[in-house]
Amino acid sequence: MSFPNESSAYRTARNxxxxxxxALRRQTEAVAAMRRALPPGGEVPEDFVFERIGANFRxxxxRMSELFGDFPTILIYSYMFGPERDVPCPGCTHLLDCIEGAAxxxxQRAPLYVVARSPVARLAAWAHARGWNHLELLSTAGNDYSAHYYGxxxxxxxxxxxxxGYGEDENWDEPMLNVFHKDGDTIRHFWGSELVFAPEDAGQHHRGLDFADAVWGLLDTTPEGRGDTFFPKVTYGQAAS
Structure with a gap:
């Protein structure tokens, strides 16, 4: 194919x-096939109890086992929005802005949840203010889910x-997507976005969920690319954070 007035040099480079x-698409599909072929993961150590806003808005x-409904698999994203934060992590927030549409x-195939350590009423208020109508936010306050699954x-x-270079007592929230599979009464961990925690790769950012992030994907199609200084914010303008 060709576009109006393009040069032969452009077409050669574009081809x-x-x-x-x-080749990248083939590799992406091959990696997805490897992921699907993983052997059974470790059984979850307990039936974690989360908190959510119920039908009566209370x-x-x-329990984790109840999150599956009639499905064998669930996805849980750990959101960096603990009670010590005035505003949530901008990186997590822009990613969830992208995922809101996918939610x-x-x-329809696997329930999707977002968990954070803040009280559930605070999470629900933030979701409402953000315009998230399809993401379901749960509180991990009072359970050990994050400590087990790298949240x-x-x-x-x-x-x-x-x-x-982290100190022994230096702890903070981390972004992590985990997938769990339920077979009968047994819940096992299937996959986690471990790339976030992989050893440093020269010239590479530690992001581990670019496949779900429309912001970076769209910017990658531009001449300017992602840039070296741009990072999404929770808000833009004078109140940017």
């Missing part, structure tokens, strides 16, 4: 890029802490 894009408790569709740095091993 080479197209070959690379096709907080209610819900109309993903639960905070408490789960890091001493070696991982040393590699990153």
């Amino acid at each position: 080479a890029l197209l070959d690379a894009e096709i 907080p209610e408790q819900v 109309r569709h993903v639960p 905070n740095t408490a789960a890091l091993t001493p070696a991982m802490r040393a590699q990153r």
Whole structure:
């Protein structure tokens, strides 16, 4: 194919890029196949109790086993919005802005939840203010889910802490997507976005969920790219944060 007035040099370079894009798509599909073929993961250590806003708009408790409904698989994203934060992490927030649209569709095959350590009423108020009508937010306040599944740095091993220069008592929220599979009464961990915690790769950012992030994907199509200084904010303008 060709576009109006393009040069032969452009078309040659674009065709080479197209070959690379096709190879990348094949690699993406191959990685997805490897993920689907993973053997059973570890059984969850307990039936974690979360808190959510119930049908009567009052907080209610819900067990992890109840989150599946009639589905065998659930997705849980750990949101960096603990009670010590005045505003949530802008990186997590812009990602969830992207996922909000997908949250109309993903639960048709697998329920999707967002968890954070703040009280559930605070999470519900934030979701309402943000215009999130399809993301379901749960509170992990009072349970150990985050410590087991890398929703905070408490789960890091001493070696991982040393590699990153973290102090023994330095703990904060971390972004993490985890997938769980239920077979009968047994719930097992299936996959987690471990790329976030992988050893540093020269010239690479530690982001682990670019496949779900429309912001970076769209910017990657522009001549300017993602840039070296831009990072999404919770708000823009004078009140930007």
